[in-house]
Amino acid sequence: MTTTDNAVEQSAIDHSAAATSPTAADSGASASASFRSTSQYSGAGAVSDTARVDTLARALLGAVHQVISEHEVTYPEFQAAKKWLMDVGDGGEWPLFLDVFVEHAVEEVAARTQTGTKGTILGPYYLPEQVQLTSPATLPARPDEKGTPLLFRGQVTDTDGSPVPHAVLDIWQADEKGYYSGFAPDIPSGNLRGVVTTDDQGRFEIATIQPAPYQVPTDGPTGALISAAGWHPWRPAHLHLLVSAEGHRTVTTQLYFAGGEYLDSDVAEATKPELILDPTDAGNGTREVTYDFVLERN
Numbered sequence: 001m002t003t004t005d006n007a008v009e010q011s012a013i014d015h016s017a018a019a020t021s022p023t024a025a026d027s028g029a030s031a032s033a034s035f036r037s038t039s040q041y042s043g044a045g046a047v048s049d050t051a052r053v054d055t056l057a058r059a060l061l062g063a064v065h066q067v068i069s070e071h072e073v074t075y076p077e078f079q080a081a082k083k084w085l086m087d088v089g090d091g092g093e094w095p096l097f098l099d100v101f102v103e104h105a106v107e108e109v110a111a112r113t114q115t116g117t118k119g120t121i122l123g124p125y126y127l128p129e130q131v132q133l134t135s136p137a138t139l140p141a142r143p144d145e146k147g148t149p150l151l152f153r154g155q156v157t158d159t160d161g162s163p164v165p166h167a168v169l170d171i172w173q174a175d176e177k178g179y180y181s182g183f184a185p186d187i188p189s190g191n192l193r194g195v196v197t198t199d200d201q202g203r204f205e206i207a208t209i210q211p212a213p214y215q216v217p218t219d220g221p222t223g224a225l226i227s228a229a230g231w232h233p234w235r236p237a238h239l240h241l242l243v244s245a246e247g248h249r250t251v252t253t254q255l256y257f258a259g260g261e262y263l264d265s266d267v268a269e270a271t272k273p274e275l276i277l278d279p280t281d282a283g284n285g286t287r288e289v290t291y292d293f294v295l296e297r298n
């Protein structure tokens with residue numbers, strides 16, 4: 001990627017953050033720009049084996065042909081699908097669409113060889129290089145940040161139970177309206193995002209707020225498909241985490257909230273029973289919860 005590409009993509013992100021009326025096109029395009037500039041996750045060079053490409057491309061096209069044949073897809077339906085696919089690209093919604101409807105299947109394959117804390121999807125709203133904090137930490141928030149205060153504590157150990165000193169929790173979440181900083185207008189950059197280093201016993205304490213459920217933008221092509229199919233566009237409230245430590249396999253995961261809406265009908269099919277927090281009342285309107293992470297050694 002050239003410097004110019006980076007500058008263009010960066011300005012796309014900044015533009016959306018400064019816009020005044022949120023649209024799906026904004027968050028979709030921001031997610032696209034973010035994906036392209038986060039080379040760590042772009043998988044560049046992952047697909048270089050001709051035989052593998054042949055196998056996967058053939059299987060994928062075969063699955064499409066099978067659906068067309070089995071469901072007797074008509075020409076008008078084929079042309080409508082073509083237009084919709086073009087709209088997803090034009091609106092920059094491919095990362096959004098793929099992370100909602102496809103990523104969980106890739107994660108389930110990765111999980112087959114993973115022990116320790118369960119992983120789940122990364123989603124399109126991760127941003128690297130956020131503020132570095134040391135536990136006990138408070139995530140950056142607006143002075144008038146809405147939402148129930150949450151104290152999130154725990155310890156990072158390895159699979160045989162020994163503490164992992166100075167493990168790192170890269171955490172990001174939506175606000176009390178379900179919006180992510182960097183992708184929605186009027187939220188300061190870096191809000192409710194932070195990279196927290198645990199103590200020398202792997203322990204952490206992070207003060208934040210409980211996020212709201214997240215709604216896939218309804219005004220773009222992804223939303224159009226969801227509504228045309230009669231589905232709902234919601235994900236249950238969640239915290240995102242990348243938990244890492246030297247010599248250990250990074251866990252990409254999310255934590256959900258017991259009793260929350262959409263836990264059993266996540267549009268992204270990314271919940272797991274092991275990933276549900278059940279915070280208790282800590283007085284003064286604050287909730288608290290303990291969750292321990294287990295990392296595999298490399």
Ligand code: DHB
Nearest residue numbers: 096097099100123124214
């Ligand atoms: C999407 C959004 C999320 O917040 C998430 O965790 C997963 C997917 C999405 O809109 O693609």
Ligand code: FE
Nearest residue numbers: 123125214240
């Ligand atoms: Fe999310």
